[in-house]
Amino acid sequence: MPSSPNVVAGRSCGTCTLCCRLPDIDLFDKPANVWCRHCVAGKGCSIYVDRPSVCRDFLCLWMTDAGFAEIWEPSRSHMMVYRQGPQITVLVDPDHPDIWRREPYHAQLRDWAREAEATGGYVIVFRQDDVFKI
Ligand code: SF4
Ligand code: SF4
Known part of the structure; x- marks a missing residue:
């Protein structure tokens, strides 16, 4: 790129x-x-x-936001994260369907949701046909 x-x-x-x-x-x-x-x-x-x-x-947020730690590199986290207005969207690699529930990722997702809530935002996780709001 x-x-x-x-x-x-x-x-x-x-x-x-x-x-x-x-x-x-x-x-x-x-x-x-x-x-x-x-x-x-x-x-x-x-x-x-x-x-x-x-x-x-x-560009995903790992590429554009220095606040994203290296653990969020998509090829490592098996998740791709981006913003859509107030929504932080997390797409989970179907080959690693439970990675988003594991630490340190799950705690980080909850932190993002708490921070976003203050300005009307939220975090949505898409895992194949499942959708989770955090
Ligand atoms: S989705 Fe990927 S492979 Fe397909 S056209 Fe866009 S950059 Fe190329
Ligand atoms: S998901 Fe991967 S290929 Fe797509 S912008 Fe992020 S780092 Fe690049």
């Missing part, structure tokens, strides 16, 4: 491709938790130069 003014110094996507799998992407008729048809295992996006803005403009 090219350097971006929004990216925390020293962080990069590396081999992580979670955002090409976990979210649904209407543009590609891609359901959640299914690999994008343009993602090549172990390599990344096969249309990288021409990828659409929905991909080009997206």
